[in-house]
Amino acid sequence: MAAGSVLLAVAALVLYGAWAVASGVATRSLSALNAVFVSYVASLVVVGGVVVAARRPMTGSRVDVAFAAVSGVCLAAATVSFYAALARGNLAVVSAIVALYFVVPAVVGVLYFDAQLSAANVAGLALAVVAVVLVAA
Known part of the structure; x- marks a missing residue:
């Protein structure tokens, strides 16, 4: 992985x-x-x-633009749910549970996009779930 992508990931x-x-x-x-x-x-x-500032024209297929819009709808709904959960619950617990969002694309990738998960990948996903259960306990 390029150093630039790691730096951006840490910033995110x-x-x-x-x-x-x-x-x-x-x-x-x-x-x-x-x-x-x-x-x-x-x-x-x-x-x-x-x-x-970037001055780049929007390019891309209509399907990809539609998926960008769908992702915005999902993000907005998720954000409203997250904020509502924060208003009712513990910041550490709510944030830990929401942080498991990465499990969804992993499962969708396997089921619909022929992604392959190694035993280490599956173990990592399972340990992440266990970690959140422990934080939420």
């Missing part, structure tokens, strides 16, 4: 962690929907600025 890790903490703080007095709305407006400002 730190920023997702900061997002989870900020979300938990926001839902102390804001409703989940209002907190999501404010965060998405801020996100649009950031992403919109990057898109404008």
Whole structure:
């Protein structure tokens, strides 16, 4: 894996962690929907600025654009669910459970995209689930 991709992945890790903490703080007095709305407006400002600065035309097939839209709908629904869970539960427990999202694409990849998982991959997925169960206990 290229060093640049690792650096970006670590940046995403730190920023997702900061997002989870900020979300938990926001839902102390804001409703989940209002907190999501404010965060998405801020996100649009950031992403919109990057898109404008990059000056790249949108290219891609209609199917891929449709999947990008579907991913946005899924992300919005997941974010509302996450914020609502934070408003009702423990930040550490809720964040740990949500962090298991990577299991879904792993299973979908095996079932629908002929992805192959090694024994180590399966063990890693199982240990991640066990870790979340222990954190949530």
